[in-house]
Amino acid sequence: xxxxxxxxxxxxxxxxxxxxxxxxxxxxxxxxxxxxxxxxxxxxxxxxxxxxxxxxxxxxxxxxxxxxxxxxxxxxxxxxxxxxxxxxxxxxxxxxxxxxxxxxxxxxxxxxxxxxxxxxxxxxxxxxxxxxxxxxxxxxxxxxxxxxxxxxxxxxxxxxxxxxxxxxxxxxxxxxxxxxxxxxxxxxxxxxxxxxxxxxxxxxxxxxxxxxxxxxxxxxxxxxxx
Amino acid sequence: xxxxxxxxxxxxxxxxxxxxxxxxxxxxxxxxxxxxxxxxxxxxxxxxxxxxxxxxxxxxxxxxxxxxxxxxxxxxxxxxxxxxxxxxxxxxxxxxxxxxxxxxxxxxxxxxxxxxxxxxxxxxxxxxxxxxxxxxxxxxxxxxxxxxxxxxxxxxxxxxxxxxxxxxxxxxxxxxxxxxxxxxxxxxxxxxxxxxxxxxxxxxxxxxxxxxxxxxxxxxxxxxxxxxxxxxxxxxxxxxxx
Numbered sequence: 001x002x003x004x005x006x007x008x009x010x011x012x013x014x015x016x017x018x019x020x021x022x023x024x025x026x027x028x029x030x031x032x033x034x035x036x037x038x039x040x041x042x043x044x045x046x047x048x049x050x051x052x053x054x055x056x057x058x059x060x061x062x063x064x065x066x067x068x069x070x071x072x073x074x075x076x077x078x079x080x081x082x083x084x085x086x087x088x089x090x091x092x093x094x095x096x097x098x099x100x101x102x103x104x105x106x107x108x109x110x111x112x113x114x115x116x117x118x119x120x121x122x123x124x125x126x127x128x129x130x131x132x133x134x135x136x137x138x139x140x141x142x143x144x145x146x147x148x149x150x151x152x153x154x155x156x157x158x159x160x161x162x163x164x165x166x167x168x169x170x171x172x173x174x175x176x177x178x179x180x181x182x183x184x185x186x187x188x189x190x191x192x193x194x195x196x197x198x199x200x201x202x203x204x205x206x207x208x209x210x211x212x213x214x215x216x217x218x219x220x221x222x223x224x225x226x
Numbered sequence: 227x228x229x230x231x232x233x234x235x236x237x238x239x240x241x242x243x244x245x246x247x248x249x250x251x252x253x254x255x256x257x258x259x260x261x262x263x264x265x266x267x268x269x270x271x272x273x274x275x276x277x278x279x280x281x282x283x284x285x286x287x288x289x290x291x292x293x294x295x296x297x298x299x300x301x302x303x304x305x306x307x308x309x310x311x312x313x314x315x316x317x318x319x320x321x322x323x324x325x326x327x328x329x330x331x332x333x334x335x336x337x338x339x340x341x342x343x344x345x346x347x348x349x350x351x352x353x354x355x356x357x358x359x360x361x362x363x364x365x366x367x368x369x370x371x372x373x374x375x376x377x378x379x380x381x382x383x384x385x386x387x388x389x390x391x392x393x394x395x396x397x398x399x400x401x402x403x404x405x406x407x408x409x410x411x412x413x414x415x416x417x418x419x420x421x422x423x424x425x426x427x428x429x430x431x432x433x434x435x436x437x438x439x440x441x442x443x444x445x446x447x448x449x450x451x452x453x454x455x456x457x458x459x460x461x462x463x464x465x466x467x468x
Contacts, residue, residue: 081229082229082238083229083238084229084230084234084235084238085229085230086230086235087235087238087239090239091238091239091242094242094243094246095246098246098249098250101250101253102249102250102253105253105254105257105261106253106257108257108261108264109257109260109261109264110260112261112264112267112268112283113283120383
């Protein structure tokens with residue numbers, strides 16, 4: 001949580017800008033690559049390992065995190081000037097926890113089976129470093145709209161990695177994508193086996209590692225000077 | 227007012243807590259009926275699972291009504307209770323708690339009867355303790371009230387990969403064909419055996435590696451809960467023999 005405060009210092013512009021100005025668009029797109037919460041900031045790894053066995057729960061988890069980061073950023077930013085400094089972390093926690101509980105209740109009411117698969121991990125969004133990290137690093141010092149975009153952007157960046165990892169794990173681990181079989185029976189008859197380790201958490205770590213490797217080798221901004 | 231004064235800090239905290247408490251309460255009440263419906267459908271799916279009928283939540287209610295022909299409520303003496311109690315609505319946890327408060331003789335147990343090709347299957351709900359919380363499930367006995375036809379288990383929060391494995395097909399399908407009474411007619415239940423049950427063992431299934439406490443919980447749960455129904459089974463047998 002503390003490491004990323006240095007990565008993106010809050011930028012506040014004086015003049016009025018359009019809702020999707022280049023600057024604001026950057027807030028959305030940066031977390032997808034240059035400042036991705038998982039592969040660059042290395043936040044939210046625990047849930048990324050746990051929920052990525054199949055694509056469906058990963059997508060639901062990604063959407064949930066996006067809602068939480070977006071709206072907690074929005075709310076904190078809206079009241080940032082009246083939050084007493086001494087209880088600011090508690091205030092952030094109350095807001096994050098409330099939104100997470102709301103999300104959890106909605107999931108339980110409308111996508112019960114997915115909510116069972118995600119089990120404790122929805123509740124654990126409260127402790128997801130991405131959420132509190134963005135509140136401290138961005139929402140406390142920026143206006144509501146850019147904060148909202150920053151939250152959604154970071155949720156998207158998190159979700160992107162989740163979807164990639166889960167697609168690879170579901171394909172190799174179960175021969176399916178989104179629950180539909182994609183590896184033909186013909187392969188299995190010829191002696192093809194699903195990869196057992198792909199459904200275990202270590203495989204998520206390996207895939208995230210490989211993604212970081214690929215990203216660092218292609219994105220010159222992330223290459224550290226020798 | 228200075229936003230960092232103690233007064234404002236207290237005021238801010240109080241207002242915030244009240245606002246969010248109201249918000250969450252409203253959400254919980256509004257979404258409650260939907261969640262209750264989901265729990266009901268899941269229960270139906272679990273009951274159907276014990277007789278090997280896999281169902282989606284959408285069709286669970288229809289399939290349940292189609293397969294489960296009779297729901298019986300029995301008391302601890304093995305008599306059928308017919309005064310308006312629905313077997314499906316019985317909360318097994320509450321019934322089991324009655325034993326602790328000395329109301330053991332008022333316990334009511336639900337039994338679901340599945341009828342296929344003129345043979346009967348009895349589905350018994352079971353409930354017990356795992357490592358972290360409650361575990362429960364349904365075990366279906368064949369018409370002889372001895373041979374296990376199938377079982378399905380679930381849990382609240384057992385360790386994923388260890389105790390949580392009790393709700394996997396691999397664990398559940400081991401129960402099919404096991405017997406709950408031995409050759410002399412003594413009730414022995416089905417045990418979950420650490421280190422693996424012998425293949426010819428009619429009363430044992432393999433435990434889960436690393437899930438010893440959950441496995442023991444399953445053994446205890448089956449032994450205790452099936453025993454509740456023995457008086458009723460005996461009474462049916464007697465009637466059949468007459």
